[in-house]
Amino acid sequence: AGAFVVQVASSCPLATNGSVLAFEFTLVFNKNPLVCYDPDSQRFTPCDWGLLHGVATSVATMLNKDMAWLERAQSRHRACQQLATSFWATTGLRRTPPQVRIIPSKTGPTASPVLLTCYVWGFYPSEVTVIWLHNGVVVEPEDHSYMSTIPNGDWTYQIQVTMLVTPRAGDTFTCSVQHASLEQPLLVNWSPGLSSGLVLKVAMATVVMVLGLGFFILGAYHYCIRPPAAGYTPLPGDTYPAGN
Known part of the structure; x- marks a missing residue:
């Protein structure tokens, strides 16, 4: 039964x-x-x-x-x-601000382009605008790709926008997010790190500077503690012993 x-x-x-x-x-x-x-x-x-x-x-x-x-x-x-x-x-009328993070992914050897992904998550309502900027200039929409906004299952949403770039030293890429919960756009920046050659040059310059500073301090110390020369006549208030 x-x-x-x-x-x-x-x-x-x-x-x-x-x-x-x-x-x-x-x-x-x-x-x-x-x-x-x-x-x-x-x-x-x-x-x-x-x-x-x-x-x-x-x-x-x-x-x-x-x-x-x-x-x-x-x-x-x-x-x-x-x-x-x-x-x-x-629930339906609440405003939950988004969180934003940029994650770079290499597509090949060191000189190859970098795929930047702007992750935006935890926001409500679902309407959101994501814009890429390169050195402060807006990147045209056809130069990057969108993923549709998808729900997280907790009454919040997420979206990601990717862009393929070939960064140079001094470049700054910005992910700008506009949402009803924000009074002004939320900006997150990403810049390429130093190249291996430049890192080596900076390291060598730092070592040379530290060694030079060490020699300077050592020389100044020995100069201050040396005894006065023979026949030296101390000035009034001088604490050095009188010369012979």
């Missing part, structure tokens, strides 16, 4: 502006709607028109005679109307 499950399900579908579109209060038998509540007539009606239609009609008649069930459905309907505004204000 199989198992039988009866459930009570209620829902309030909302429009994009937060208004209540409908109210549903249903008795479900083995995942199939059996009896539905009509908020206009405030009565239960059968909503199974198959083999269980007769059973659904009998159950609906029984529920319409039970004031506890009628009051239960009406209470759910009132709660739907009352809670929809506050629920929508904390």
Whole structure:
């Protein structure tokens, strides 16, 4: 023998502006709607028109005679109307600012172009504008590719925009994000690192500078501690011993 499950399900579908579109209060038998509540007539009606239609009609008649069930459905309907505004204000009308990060990926040898990916995530609502800038100049949209905005599953969204570049020393690439939660665009910069040759030159210059500074300090120290020359006549207030 199989198992039988009866459930009570209620829902309030909302429009994009937060208004209540409908109210549903249903008795479900083995995942199939059996009896539905009509908020206009405030009565239960059968909503199974198959083999269980007769059973659904009998159950609906029984529920319409039970004031506890009628009051239960009406209470759910009132709660739907009352809670929809506050629920929508904390969900559909909220503003969550995005987080932004630029990740570079090499496409080959050192001299090859670099694929820059601007990751934007954790924002709500879903409308967002992402722009690339090169040294402060807006990059045309045809020079980079978009990924469609996708939901994260927690009422936030994410998007990524990629651009293939051949950076030079001194270049700055900026990912600019505009969103309803931001008073001004959110800017994140990326610049290429020093080349290996330039890194070696900087390291050598640093070593030479440190050695030079060390020799200077050592020479100054020996100069200060040396005894005065023979025949030296100290000036008034001088602490050096008198010469011979």
